[in-house]
Amino acid sequence: MSIKHIENINIQAAKKTFGLQHWSNGYFDISDDGDIVINNPSNKDIEPLSLMKVIKGMEDRELQMPVVLRIENILDQSICDINETFRSVIEQEGYQNDYRGVYPIKVNQQAHIIEEIANFGARYQHGFEVGSKAEMIAALSTLEQPDRLIICNGYKDQEFIDLGLQAIKLGFHCFFVIETLTELPIIIRRSQALGISPYIGVRIKMTSKVGGHWNSTTGDRSVFGLSSSQLIQVIDELKAHDMLDCLQLLHCHLGSQIPNIRDIRGGVVEACRYYADLCKEGAAMSYIDLGGGLAVDYTGAQSNGGQSRNYSLREYCEDIVDTIKTTLASYQLEHPVIVTESGRATVAYSSILLFNILDVAQFEPLSIQGNDVDEHELIKDMREILSYLKPQRVQECYNDAHYYRDEVRELFKRGQIDLRMRSIAENLFLHILHSIRDVLNTMERIPTELEGLDESLADIYYGNFSLFQSLPDSWAIDQLFPIMPIHRLDEKLTRRAVLADITCDCDGKIDRFIADHDSQKTLPLHPINLGEEYYLGVFLVGAYQETLGDLHNLFGDTNVVSIRLNDDSSFDFVKEIHGDTISDVLSYVEFEPKEMQLRFRNTVESAVREGRINARERQTIIKAFNASMHGYTYYENEEDAYQEKSNKNNNELPINQAEKQIAEAVL
Numbered sequence: 088m089s090i091k092h093i094e095n096i097n098i099q100a101a102k103k104t105f106g107l108q109h110w111s112n113g114y115f116d117i118s119d120d121g122d123i124v125i126n127n128p129s130n131k132d133i134e135p136l137s138l139m140k141v142i143k144g145m146e147d148r149e150l151q152m153p154v155v156l157r158i159e160n161i162l163d164q165s166i167c168d169i170n171e172t173f174r175s176v177i178e179q180e181g182y183q184n185d186y187r188g189v190y191p192i193k194v195n196q197q198a199h200i201i202e203e204i205a206n207f208g209a210r211y212q213h214g215f216e217v218g219s220k221a222e223m224i225a226a227l228s229t230l231e232q233p234d235r236l237i238i239c240n241g242y243k244d245q246e247f248i249d250l251g252l253q254a255i256k257l258g259f260h261c262f263f264v265i266e267t268l269t270e271l272p273i274i275i276r277r278s279q280a281l282g283i284s285p286y287i288g289v290r291i292k293m294t295s296k297v298g299g300h301w302n303s304t305t306g307d308r309s310v311f312g313l314s315s316s317q318l319i320q321v322i323d324e325l326k327a328h329d330m331l332d333c334l335q336l337l338h339c340h341l342g343s344q345i346p347n348i349r350d351i352r353g354g355v356v357e358a359c360r361y362y363a364d365l366c367k368e369g370a371a372m373s374y375i376d377l378g379g380g381l382a383v384d385y386t387g388a389q390s391n392g393g394q395s396r397n398y399s400l401r402e403y404c405e406d407i408v409d410t411i412k413t414t415l416a417s418y419q420l421e422h423p424v425i426v427t428e429s430g431r432a433t434v435a436y437s438s439i440l441l442f443n444i445l446d447v448a449q450f451e452p453l454s455i456q457g458n459d460v461d462e463h464e465l466i467k468d469m470r471e472i473l474s475y476l477k478p479q480r481v482q483e484c485y486n487d488a489h490y491y492r493d494e495v496r497e498l499f500k501r502g503q504i505d506l507r508m509r510s511i512a513e514n515l516f517l518h519i520l521h522s523i524r525d526v527l528n529t530m531e532r533i534p535t536e537l538e539g540l541d542e543s544l545a546d547i548y549y550g551n552f553s554l555f556q557s558l559p560d561s562w563a564i565d566q567l568f569p570i571m572p573i574h575r576l577d578e579k580l581t582r583r584a585v586l587a588d589i590t591c592d593c594d595g596k597i598d599r600f601i602a603d604h605d606s607q608k609t610l611p612l613h614p615i616n617l618g619e620e621y622y623l624g625v626f627l628v629g630a631y632q633e634t635l636g637d638l639h640n641l642f643g644d645t646n647v648v649s650i651r652l653n654d655d656s657s658f659d660f661v662k663e664i665h666g667d668t669i670s671d672v673l674s675y676v677e678f679e680p681k682e683m684q685l686r687f688r689n690t691v692e693s694a695v696r697e698g699r700i701n702a703r704e705r706q707t708i709i710k711a712f713n714a715s716m717h718g719y720t721y722y723e724n725e726e727d728a729y730q731e732k733s734n735k736n737n738n739e740l741p742i743n744q745a746e747k748q749i750a751e752a753v754l
């Protein structure tokens with residue numbers, strides 16, 4: 088058997104273990120060298136790009152881990168996919184109007200994402216959905232051609248409405264979607280005052296229930312949308328002002344990440360009923376906006392579970408087009424323009440969080456020493472267990488080991504066993520558990536109580552990232568993201584681990600992972616090689632994560648790198664954004680970095696006065712403090728950090744620098 092062949096077996100195994108083909112949507116694969124590669128989305132014949140090559144480029148540019156990597160081509164491809172699929176389905180079904188997509192800015196409002204969607208989306212007249220004045224301004228300043236839709240949701244004050252009316256004057260198709268009755272009089276008043284006729288939409292409160300995480304956006308108690316009696320009030324009010332021709336759009340949003348296609352169909356039927364009756368009331372209806380909800384298959388299970396979806400993009404488009412067509416057929420109405428507001432599905436695939444592993448805790452026993460003559464009876468009993476360990480008695484051995492270990496701990500508390508003896512017992516205990524696991528591996532049926540043994544022996548891999556900053560949904564709602572090593576996949580995965588982040592919070596851990604069509608409690612990984620970085624990637628993180636992240640433990644924004652794959656298999660770093668410095672995050676929580684430096688200088692100066700340090704030492708300390716202030720909030724590689732900030736004190740522990748500095752400065 089050739090070595091090459093053995094490598095392939097490991098790569099095959101890795102693909103299966105991490106379910107890569109199921110969630111990657113064709114964007115990612117593993118190369119023969121065992122690296123994760125990005126396929127060029129627009130041309131499958133071009134050689135894929137290795138993520139390790141990208142990391143090398145980051146190193147050369149002194150961009151430290153963790154990094155959010157954005158791949159522009161994948162973002163473009165998502166815009167292209169949704170528009171082209173709707174187009175093709177519309178043609179296939181003989182639907183008599185167009186599709187217009189809008190991107191909801193709240194899903195990822197980073198300037199570079201918004202600009203890229205505005206630029207690439209121009210060919211499809213892809214517009215924006217905005218929910219605040221700030222998002223409105225972002226939309227207006229990036230959409231250069233005014234033939235595009237801007238859908239305004241959220242609470243709108245006079246300033247917001249004036250901005251929208253001016254946009255209409257410029258030629259934008261800017262819709263005010265009425266969510267509450269209070270905004271209608273302002274719209275009427277301001278449009279009359281400015282002499283600009285508004286485009287008006289109404290958001291309806293859906294009664295259709297949908298499954299998944301975010302299902303509370305529908306139903307009678309939904310905070311969004313108008314009830315049917317409020318809708319009638321809007322119609323009457325517009326009629327009274329002779330403005331019913333301004334009401335042209337029906338808006339609904341069933342919720343985000345809708346896993347079941349049946350729920351989408353049900354929602355569309357309900358929306359069409361409203362649409363038809365609004366036409367009957369005399370409104371000049373011509374747009375039906377179905378909101379977001381197109382799900383991302385994070386687990387790759389293709390199921391109606393909350394983190395998956397049981398439909399393809401094509402089926403989604405077909406169901407919408409077909410349902411509108413059939414439902415409206417009986418009313419003999421003209422087909423409306425179909426609008427959707429896909430956010431998650433548009434941006435999720437285009438970002439990857441990359442980080443390195445800082446340390447590993449293993450729960451391996453040390454080699455056991457021969458027995459001592461005056462060893463405690465309990466320890467002798469523990470040694471005994473190994474002599475009767477066999478498949479028929481695993482449960483008994485497991486119970487015995489726990490019993491003796493607990494007894495030893497009890498005696499230690501009472502001062503009857505010393506620390507040295509206790510450590511022998513603890514080590515023996517670990518040794519027994521490992522031996523039990525080896526026996527379990529040979530057995531077909533594992534006793535229920537012992538099923539969790541693997542997890543309790545799993546390694547802890549400490550990653551250089553903050554869960555709260557970079558993967559908030561993993562913490563807040565147990566969202567699963569595909570996580571895997573991005574290199575060495577031609578090597579066997581011999582370790583099982585859970586992940587801990589760099590915050591000092593016990594919630595900062597990940598202990599559920601995607602498995603082939605399922606989830607698992609440990610992640611298969613490679614052992615760390617001394618003196619070599621080990622990199623993991625968290626995939627599909629483009630939607631919501633960057634925006635919802637917080638400054639827990641004062642870990643700030645990560646570095647961000649945008650790349651573009653070229654047609655000659657090269658790639659460009661189109662953008663690099665350095666993450667927050669310590670001084671940045673401190674000022675976010677109202678510290679005044681300049682003042683902190685000054686105060687610290689006084690502290691150091693008085694140490695000189697009191698003779699604890701000399702003036703030269705003073706200089707070194709102050710320089711280190713100032714250099715740290717301008718450093719990255721995450722764990723920095725000593726050498727690189729040294730290059731970057733020449734006079735920095737090295738030997739940093741993975742503790743939070745920013746917090747440390749607060750402590751120092753306030754003292």
Ligand SMILES: *Cc1c(COP(=O)(O)O)cnc(C)c1O
Binds near residue numbers: 191342379428429430
């Ligand atoms: C959040 C939101 C969206 C985006 O939903 P996705 O599921 O991310 O596509 C669209 N429309 C409205 C009104 C929203 O509030």
